[in-house]
Amino acid sequence: MQNVKLRELNRLAALNASRALFKLCGRPVDVRTLSVEVQKLQALAPPIAPEEIAAGIYLPVTGHVTGAVLLIFPKETAFTVCDLLLRRQPGTTRQLSELDKSALKEMGNIVSGNYLAVLSNALHVKIIEHVPNFSLDMFGAILSQIISTFARDAEEALVVEVEFIFKPMKLNGYLLLLFKSEEIDALVKQGTQKGR
């Protein structure tokens, strides 16, 4: 029951995020949820090779749930995403300027904001996302810091993997939402009981 409810919430969140990204970049964007599951933090199977350079946008989350949102693009994809967000010819961006980083951070804000708003409304809880932070470096290094921050207080997390399709281009980007699984479980149970 809880998995079904979480999957439905994620479907709604993905739809909201799609609409917001369409407004941001002026072209249709499909946001697809690939998986929603509780995973052991250390066993998180990265979708990108650990030494591959990636752009990571990290937003800490507090409130009634503690967590993190991490939006990741492989470097070349990040360049193309910047072209789309800033309405340049694809292939223009070859290095990330401060404007490009801001655009990526804004995308992180929008996508995570939509996800967290859906969760917050459905579960009737306060979820606060904080200012986005940016890194361009080895994917493994970026992910390891987020996991280590989490691993101080939790061994498992609810992990949502999302894929972005900027039509007609399919660009592999990943959104990882990490929440302490006990907190989400408790909230979903509470939400389910209130709904009866």
Next chain:
Amino acid sequence: MKMGETAVSTNADALTATGIGSCVVITLYDPKSKVGALSHTMLPSHSQGSLHQARDTKYIEVAIEEMLRKMLALGAKQQDIEAKLIGAANMFPEFESDIGKQNVLSAKDKLKKEGIRLVGDCVGGSIGRSVDLDIASGLVTVKMKF
């Protein structure tokens, strides 16, 4: 080695850890017996966290104890072992994070308690690293991409 993993060897070509951010990779090497160990640790000490698998080598203290135990079983001598530390970066410099620093302090503290010489480190900053420990020579190679 992935996060939280530890390995000890006398005959591998190299022990490797890739994509190190705030984690600390600890290498231990006995140049006389040519026994080496590498641990990809994540957190300082299990007593600081709220969860504890007591022998989880994601914790620095546990990882060092496990490496030493296994190295000594393979013929290493504690007084000959040398340590190096790699990692402990803050990958998001705009975000204040002390995990890396705490990891380094914890590692240095534990090594000192065990009487292990720290002979080199490549820590801090905001760049990710990968590391190889060559078992034949004890040479540690650190790779960064920027």
